[in-house]
Amino acid sequence: DAGITQSPRHKVTETGTPVTLRCHQTENHRYMYWYRQDPGHGLRLIHYSYGVKDTDKGEVSDGYSVSRSKTEDFLLTLESATSSQTSVYFCAIRGEGAYNSPLHFGNGTRLTVT
């Protein structure tokens, strides 16, 4: 299994508070991703990173920011959490080699915004 650890696994927070989710990898891969999973929507890309300090937006990036100061860590921050951000968040890394290598996922963080 790919060495991906997400923390925390569960989080309950109040509307308007900042929240940071962490993704840590031990594979030294360049590409890292944050997705959210919601019923009826499958997985939607929030942000991704293609190297240290190199990030780009996905399809649902509003209300989220990311940072990658080290190869192994990719942080997702909700600056001011809203109820619509209640979701399961998955981090993924892309295997090295061919540009179309599959993604490998962490076990997710379940976030509830009350």
Add this chain to the structure above:
Amino acid sequence: GDSVTQMEGPVTLSEEAFLTINCTYTATGYPSLFWYVQYPGEGLQLLLKATKADDKGSNKGFEATYRKETTSFHLEKGSVQVSDSAVYFCAHYNNAGNMLTFGGGTRLMVKP
């Protein structure tokens, strides 16, 4: 833009039945195609993939063939087991090869 469409679930089958989960995609070029499986409480796991037209991906008795002419990548299994109960996702890369787009997922329930 790029998109992936899967048949809506849940799909409920008896053990040893034949499974088909339909997947069609819209994309420029010929993207690599993937099927992922998600068991309860877990992340997504790669099930199989195909990288070019007419390729057949296979794993654990599941198969899918990359059909360029119908832009489809349907998942099949000849005889499902209770342990196959999970949510299945079809996905493809965009043309730049830096983002994976997923379908909405199809829940499979297999009854003994």
